[in-house]
Structures are given as structure tokens and as C-alpha cells.
Amino acid sequence: MTPDTATGPSPAVSCTRLTYSFGETTAVDGLDLSVGEGEVFGLLGPNGAGKTTAIRCITTLLPVPAGMVHVFGHDTAKEQMSVRRLLGYVPQQLSADSGLTGRENVALFARVFDVPRRERAARVAQALEAVDLTDAADRLANTYSGGMVRRLELAQALVSAPRLLILDEPTIGLDPIARTSVWEHINAVREATGMTVLVTTHYMDEADQYCDRVGLMHRGRIRALGTPVQLREGLGERRRADGAPATDPLPTLEDVFRDIAGSGLEDQSGGFRDVRSTRRTANRVG
Amino acid sequence: MSEAPAAPRTASADRTPATSLNLLLTPPEPRAGWRLIPARVIAMCAVELQKLRHDRTELYTRAVQPALWLLIFGQTFTRIKAIPTGGIPYIDYLAPGIIAQSAMFIAIFYGIQIIWERDAGILNKLLVTPTPRSALITGKAFAAGVKSLIQAVVVVVIAAILGVALTWNPLKLLGVGAIVILGSAFFSCLSMTIAGIVLSRDRLMGFGQAITMPLFFGSNALYPVAIMPGWLQAVSKVNPLSYEVDALRGLLLGTPSHLGTDFGVLLVAAALGIAAASSLLGRLAR
Numbered sequence: 422m423t424p425d426t427a428t429g430p431s432p433a434v435s436c437t438r439l440t441y442s443f444g445e446t447t448a449v450d451g452l453d454l455s456v457g458e459g460e461v462f463g464l465l466g467p468n469g470a471g472k473t474t475a476i477r478c479i480t481t482l483l484p485v486p487a488g489m490v491h492v493f494g495h496d497t498a499k500e501q502m503s504v505r506r507l508l509g510y511v512p513q514q515l516s517a518d519s520g521l522t523g524r525e526n527v528a529l530f531a532r533v534f535d536v537p538r539r540e541r542a543a544r545v546a547q548a549l550e551a552v553d554l555t556d557a558a559d560r561l562a563n564t565y566s567g568g569m570v571r572r573l574e575l576a577q578a579l580v581s582a583p584r585l586l587i588l589d590e591p592t593i594g595l596d597p598i599a600r601t602s603v604w605e606h607i608n609a610v611r612e613a614t615g616m617t618v619l620v621t622t623h624y625m626d627e628a629d630q631y632c633d634r635v636g637l638m639h640r641g642r643i644r645a646l647g648t649p650v651q652l653r654e655g656l657g658e659r660r661r662a663d664g665a666p667a668t669d670p671l672p673t674l675e676d677v678f679r680d681i682a683g684s685g686l687e688d689q690s691g692g693f694r695d696v697r698s699t700r701r702t703a704n705r706v707g
Numbered sequence: 708m709s710e711a712p713a714a715p716r717t718a719s720a721d722r723t724p725a726t727s728l729n730l731l732l733t734p735p736e737p738r739a740g741w742r743l744i745p746a747r748v749i750a751m752c753a754v755e756l757q758k759l760r761h762d763r764t765e766l767y768t769r770a771v772q773p774a775l776w777l778l779i780f781g782q783t784f785t786r787i788k789a790i791p792t793g794g795i796p797y798i799d800y801l802a803p804g805i806i807a808q809s810a811m812f813i814a815i816f817y818g819i820q821i822i823w824e825r826d827a828g829i830l831n832k833l834l835v836t837p838t839p840r841s842a843l844i845t846g847k848a849f850a851a852g853v854k855s856l857i858q859a860v861v862v863v864v865i866a867a868i869l870g871v872a873l874t875w876n877p878l879k880l881l882g883v884g885a886i887v888i889l890g891s892a893f894f895s896c897l898s899m900t901i902a903g904i905v906l907s908r909d910r911l912m913g914f915g916q917a918i919t920m921p922l923f924f925g926s927n928a929l930y931p932v933a934i935m936p937g938w939l940q941a942v943s944k945v946n947p948l949s950y951e952v953d954a955l956r957g958l959l960l961g962t963p964s965h966l967g968t969d970f971g972v973l974l975v976a977a978a979l980g981i982a983a984a985s986s987l988l989g990r991l992a993r
Binding site for chain 2: 443481502510512514515516529534537543544561613
């Protein structure tokens with residue numbers, strides 16, 4: 422790894438006043454973000470907060486001016502190929518090709534990342550093994566459940582040994598058991614490889630449980646940043662200072678979020694209410 | 708690669724994958740320079756062949772239309788003797804035209820496929836791999852060529868069964884293959900270019916319907932250019948399908964043709980198509 426500056430190694434991701442607009446709508450509005458190497462960083466926020474747009478800028482899918490986004494010190498505007506070689510990307514949609522088997526889906530990504538032929542089969546097998554899909558590897562992906570497709574996409578991303586794994590809403594639409602399983606696999610792989618993970622989610626409970634550090638995003642900007650415990654304790658302290666009894670339970674991340682987003686949340690994003698109702702359903706089922 | 712993070716993980720994460728992940732720790736060596744595009748082309752063609760191997764339905768259903776053209780239209784017009792063919796039976800004259808037509812119909816669907824891949828997230832994922840856009844489009848164009856080639860083999864077999872006297876000279880058949888691949892590369896790029904402009908599947912379906920028949924009827928696939936009215940001759944002159952049919956006729960039947968011009972026109976058309984489709988691919992990623 423080459424140090425970018427005298428101050429030490431460059432962070433896995435750094436965004437400096439990242440701004441991106443679709444016509445009149447400013448989706449990301451001056452985002453400052455730094456993700457350290459090896460951490461699991463959660464970008465949280467309701468639908469429409471700008472998370473996916475930020476991710477698409479970091480993955481080189483959306484063009485941004487030079488100097489705004491760096492991945493391990495590489496500018497996404499100038500060194501797209503170098504950035505892409507460092508990335509594993511799982512988009513929000515279930516994006517495995519349903520007309521191919523699991524193994525073929527992973528092999529395609531081995532090919533486009535230039536895995537030499539003599540190593541390809543073994544590498545693909547290891548990626549499938551890492552997500553527990555060895556037994557289903559030769560079945561067509563259209564026979565997979567939602568959770569299996571997610572794990573398959575994880576294998577597709579892992580086959581090129583990325584240093585930064587980017588997951589956009591990896592557990593959206595999955596049942597609680599599948600959600601847990603997806604997270605367990607992400608963690609196991611991270612343990613084994615030491616890669617950096619940048620994940621977006623609007624499930625606050627998942628972020629609380631699985632992320633080292635989170636950034637709460639609202640209207641295109643990070644409004645609060647820290648470890649989940651730091652953010653929750655911070656709000657608890659503020660509440661006690663405002664006269665709340667010391668016996669009150671520690672606020673949840675969702676409370677923190679509501680505190681930051683304020684009343685603007687309710688009128689702007691129906692999506693967040695949907696998420697909360699989804700969560701309630703999930704809690705009942707799980 | 709950095710060492711594994713020291714931070715303790717949640718209890719669920721202690722199930723690390725049983726087998727070794729050693730291959731997933733080192734990124735593959737990047738393929739550089741000129742070898743990149745052939746590698747991507749092979750990857751895309753491999754996917755196409757794998758899909759065909761799993762589901763051959765399309766191969767059979769797509770054989771129906773050319774078979775009907777040859778059986779009904781070909782045999783009827785052979786009897787009527789209404790179209791001057793330079794002394795060969797009309798069904799022989801027609802066969803190369805139908806090969807070109809069925810190959811074009813396959814290729815024209817590639818725009819719809821790429822929009823489907825965009826909607827499914829597959830395209831975004833491929834765009835985050837070290838694959839330049841031109842390499843991705845070239846790969847798709849040749850994949851269309853491979854699929855069309857298989858279709859062409861089917862039509863050649865049908866034509867042979869119907870008694871069309873085709874060449875079996877392997878060099879000429881190789882030329883037929885090259886022409887079919889080049890033609891399909893152009894038509895798939897035409898379709899992907901329109902996809903990059905209209906951006907939606909429904910609009911593209913309309914465009915596809917609107918252009919395939921004029922391309923077919925405005926070519927020498929069914930009748931010689933000489934008997935066309937002046938304006939249609941002009942259309943035929945700028946229609947790559949005419950050059951494809953001219954070359955196929957020359958190679959398969961030994962009729963007088965302009966092989967050099969035909970190859971040249973198709974090569975330039977395919978190159979322009981790849982350039983146009985690649986430059987518009989970014990619009991699909993947004």
C-alpha cells in the first residue's frame with residue numbers, strides 16, 4: 422500500500438464535499454466521508470437520503486469531478502480502472518443472472534477481473550464455499566431464494582479479492598433469517614480477508630449490531646458520525662441534560678436518527694415510515 | 708493485504724468458513740493492453756453459450772420463422788418465377804437473405820437485453836469491473852454474433868434439407884461465419900445505441916418493430932436491387948443488410964458479388980456501431 426500523504430496511509434474511501442445532482446434535484450449535497458481501512462462502515466438513512474447516489478459516485482458509475490472521491494488514494498475521476506480493480510460491488514437489486522448457474526455467475530466475474538484460467542475454477546469454488554453455496558453451485562440461479570441470490574452476489578464480488586466491498590442495501594426485502602445469514606457471511610469473509618466494508622442500509626438495528634462505525638445521512642449529507650454506541654450515548658446524555666430521568670434506557674440508533682432528522686423526516690420520506698412498519702413486521706416474525 | 712481487524716465481532720461471526728480462502732486473499736494480476744478486449748469478448752461469448760446450453764427453447768422457436776419463409780414464400784415464388792434471380796431457383800436466391808434476416812432479428816434484441824440487464828443491476832455490476840465500456844459493448848456485439856452464427860447454422864441446415872444447392876467449401880463457410888458475426892455485431896450495436904437514447908424497454912420495443920421490417924424490405928434479401936424503384940435502391944445502398952446478403956449469396960451460391968466492398972462496409976459499420984453504443988452506455992448506467 423502506498424501512503425498518499427505524509428500523514429499516513431490513505432483511507433479506503435474519502436469523499437470531499439461530494440455533490441451530485443439529477444437535474445433540479447440535489448441527491449448528494451456536500452458529503453464529507455472517510456472510511457478507514459478494515460472497518461465496517463454503515464451509511465444509514467431513509468430512502469431518498471442520497472446513499473445510493475453516493476455509492477454510485479464511489480463505484481465510478483456516476484461521473485464526478487476530480488478531487489472529490491478517492492478510493493485507497495485513487496481518484497475515481499482519473500483512475501477508474503485502478504479503482505474498479507479494488508472494488509467488489511453488490512447493487513441493491515438481486516442482480517445474479519437467472520439464466521446461468523451459480524458457478525457460471527461467479528466465473529463471469531472471475532473472467533472480467535482477469536483471473537487466469539489455471540486458477541479460475543479453484544477460485545470460483547472457494548468464493549462459493551465462502552458463502553455456503555457449494556451444494557447449489559450447479560443449479561440455475563433462478564431456482565435460488567432471495568437470500569441465496571444475495572450470497573451468490575457476495576461470491577461474485579469476492580472472487581476478485583477486493584480490498585473494498587460495497588454493499589447497497591444488502592438485506593432489503595429479505596426475511597429475518599436470511600438477513601442474519603447474509604450478515605454472518607459478510608462478517609466471516611471480512612474476518613478472513615481483512616477487507617473494508619462499506620454498506621448502506623435503512624435497517625438501524627442491523628447497523629447497530631454489525632457496523633464498526635456509522636454515518637447517518639439525511640438530505641444528501643452526513644448529519645452524525647461515530648460508533649453506534651457513541652451516537653446512542655451522546656443522545657442519552659443530551660436527553661439527561663434536558664431533564665430526562667437517568668433510569669431511561671439507552672436510546673436506539675433509530676432514536677438518534679429521529680433526533681437528527683427532526684420533524685423534516687415525517688413530511689419528506691414516506692419511505693422511512695414504510696421501513697419502520699417493515700421492521701415491526703420483521704420483529705413479529707422473527 | 709492488511710492484517711485481519713482486531714475489533715471483536717459479534718458472537719454470530721465466529722463461524723468462519725471451514726475451507727481455506729487462500730485464493731481470495733490475492734487480487735488477480737491485471738491483464739494489460741491489447742489482451743484486455745479479447746478477454747472480455749471471450750467472457751461475454753462464454754456467457755451467451757452457457758445460457759444457450761441451459762435453455763435451447765429460443766434456438767428452436769427462432770428456427771420457425773426462417774423455416775416458414777423458405778418453405779412457403781421460397782417454394783411459392785420459385786414456382787411463380789416472378790423475381791429475376793439470374794438463372795438460379797428462387798429458393799436458392801432467398802436462402803442467404805433469410806440467413807441474414809434471422810441473424811439480424813436476433814441481434815436487434817440486444818438493446819432490449821441490455822435494458823433488462825440495466826434494470827436487473829447486472830449492467831451496473833459489470834460496469835464496476837475493470838472493463839472499459841467499449842470492451843463491454845464489443846463483448847456484447849460478438850456475443851450477438853455467436854448467437855446469430857448458431858442460428859445461421861440452423862437455417863443453412865433447413866435450406867440444405869429443402870434442396871438449396873449451397874457450397875460446402877470450408878473456406879467459404881468460414882467467410883460466411885465472419886460475415887454473419889460482423890453483420891450481427893452491427894445490428895446489435897444499432898439496437899444498443901437506440902437503447903442508450905430511449906432508455907426504456909417499451910420505447911425500444913416500438914423502435915425495434917419500426918426498424919426491422921424496413922431494414923429487411925429495404926434490402927436485397929428478397930429481390931435484386933435492380934428491380935427496386937429508385938428511392939428503395941438508395942435505401943438499399945446505405946443498408947448494411949444488403950451488403951451482408953450480397954456477401955452471403957456470393958459465398959454460399961457463387962453468384963456475382965462484391966466481397967471486398969461487403970467486408971469493408973460491414974467492418975466499418977460494426978466499428979461505428981461499437982463506438983456509438985459505447986459512448987451512450989453511460990446514459991444507461993445513470
